[in-house]
Amino acid sequence: MMNDLPTILKLLSEQAAASKDEEEGLEEEDEEEHGETLCGACGENYATYEFWICCDMCEKWFHGKCIITQARAEHIKQYKCPSCTNEKLNSLNRVIKAPFVSTFAQVIARCAVMETTTRDEQLQAPKELSENFSNERRIVYVLGGPGSGKGTQCSKIVQHFGFCHLNVGDLLQAEVESGSEYGKMIQDLKKEGKLVPSDVVGKLLQQAMERSNKKKFLIDGFPRNEENRVLAENVLKIEPDLVLFLDCSEGEMTRRLLNRNQGRVDDNIDTIKKRLKVYAESTLPVIDYYCTKGKVRKIDGEKSIDEVFQEVKGVLEELDKP
Numbered sequence: 024m025m026n027d028l029p030t031i032l033k034l035l036s037e038q039a040a041a042s043k044d045e046e047e048g049l050e051e052e053d054e055e056e057h058g059e060t061l062c063g064a065c066g067e068n069y070a071t072y073e074f075w076i077c078c079d080m081c082e083k084w085f086h087g088k089c090i091i092t093q094a095r096a097e098h099i100k101q102y103k104c105p106s107c108t109n110e111k112l113n114s115l116n117r118v119i120k121a122p123f124v125s126t127f128a129q130v131i132a133r134c135a136v137m138e139t140t141t142r143d144e145q146l147q148a149p150k151e152l153s154e155n156f157s158n159e160r161r162i163v164y165v166l167g168g169p170g171s172g173k174g175t176q177c178s179k180i181v182q183h184f185g186f187c188h189l190n191v192g193d194l195l196q197a198e199v200e201s202g203s204e205y206g207k208m209i210q211d212l213k214k215e216g217k218l219v220p221s222d223v224v225g226k227l228l229q230q231a232m233e234r235s236n237k238k239k240f241l242i243d244g245f246p247r248n249e250e251n252r253v254l255a256e257n258v259l260k261i262e263p264d265l266v267l268f269l270d271c272s273e274g275e276m277t278r279r280l281l282n283r284n285q286g287r288v289d290d291n292i293d294t295i296k297k298r299l300k301v302y303a304e305s306t307l308p309v310i311d312y313y314c315t316k317g318k319v320r321k322i323d324g325e326k327s328i329d330e331v332f333q334e335v336k337g338v339l340e341e342l343d344k345p
């Protein structure tokens with residue numbers, strides 16, 4: 024549910040017709056009705072001419088600017104605030120705990136930290152990332168279109184800088200291979216070049232981070248849309264120190280994907296076109312958002328693998344400086 028924002032027409036006619044006193048009266052009425060309402064995210068007051076949204080689960084109100092864009096809100100039937108989403112994540116956790124054990128065994132093996140987690144620890148579903156952990160960690164997001172070279176550069180970064188590399192595409196693929204109840208849905212969405220619901224992606228990422236016991240994370244292919252980003256900030260409580268953006272043309276990305284030859288269900292021309300569209304419509308706005316926060320380091324992903332890495336190295340060395 025959203026608050027009734029005045030249309031431009033209504034605003035203009037109100038301004039022309041109503042006396043200043045009447046307008047003040049109307050505002051007071053609105054203030055009376057919502058005067059006590061505080062934003063569930065930032066704790067600030069209600070403002071008549073701002074976009075507000077109410078959680079359909081707990082019925083708390085939020086400033087749109089703290090939570091979700093108005094354009095996106097208009098496309099969802101029911102809005103669920105971050106803490107209600109978190110509850111959903113925890114119940115999801117309970118339902119799919121068993122399949123996740125095998126999934127994360129594979130992921131953990133990939134991160135080479137298997138020896139640090141016992142089976143009992145693996146069976147405990149984490150609720151939140153612990154405070155110490157969240158204070159000390161370093162997070163780098165690696166974003167770019169499909170085939171821009173994210174995975175290739177991440178392997179080199181891991182060798183050189185020793186990050187724990189979490190590729191969300193790989194986490195999802197491991198879930199498919201585990202035969203879990205979510206596997207088929209993930210595989211179908213991937214074939215269509217569509218994004219998997221954020222709560223599933225968030226849960227996989229949360230567990231992989233919690234179980235890795237590492238402090239430096241290279242998160243590849245996430246957040247890929249506004250919903251991923253809001254979930255990362257408000258539910259997973261992760262914020263990148265830096266965003267490496269591999270900028271590459273559609274033509275070059277398509278050429279690379281068609282030559283990737285890894286037997287992926289989504290590396291065919293029809294799915295590639297859809298993935299590029301999703302990237303332009305959903306991921307570029309996320310990159311823009313981090314640009315406004317001064318976190319993006321744009322790298323020319325069109326150059327050779329080694330040339331790209333030279334640039335990446337320079338950026339990450341900067342991050343290591345005190």
Ligand SMILES: Nc1ncnc2c1ncn2[C@@H]1O[C@H](COP(=O)(O)OP(=O)(O)O)[C@@H](O)[C@H]1O
Nearest residue numbers: 168169170171172173174175279283326327328
């Ligand atoms: N700078 C580059 N120049 C040429 N080919 C590249 C470059 N970077 C990656 N590739 C190749 O392009 C394909 C896609 O790269 P990949 O790292 O898997 O992309 P992403 O993880 O962004 O989808 C791979 O076959 C890889 O070897």
Ligand SMILES: Nc1ccn([C@@H]2O[C@H](COP(=O)(O)OP(=O)(O)O)[C@@H](O)[C@H]2O)c(=O)n1
Nearest residue numbers: 169170191192212213217218219244245247
């Ligand atoms: N945050 C994410 C990351 C990947 N995915 C899914 O996983 C697929 C493959 O992602 P990927 O990162 O391995 O591959 P690229 O598309 O970057 O080449 C995407 O097309 C999505 O279907 C997702 O839904 N959400």
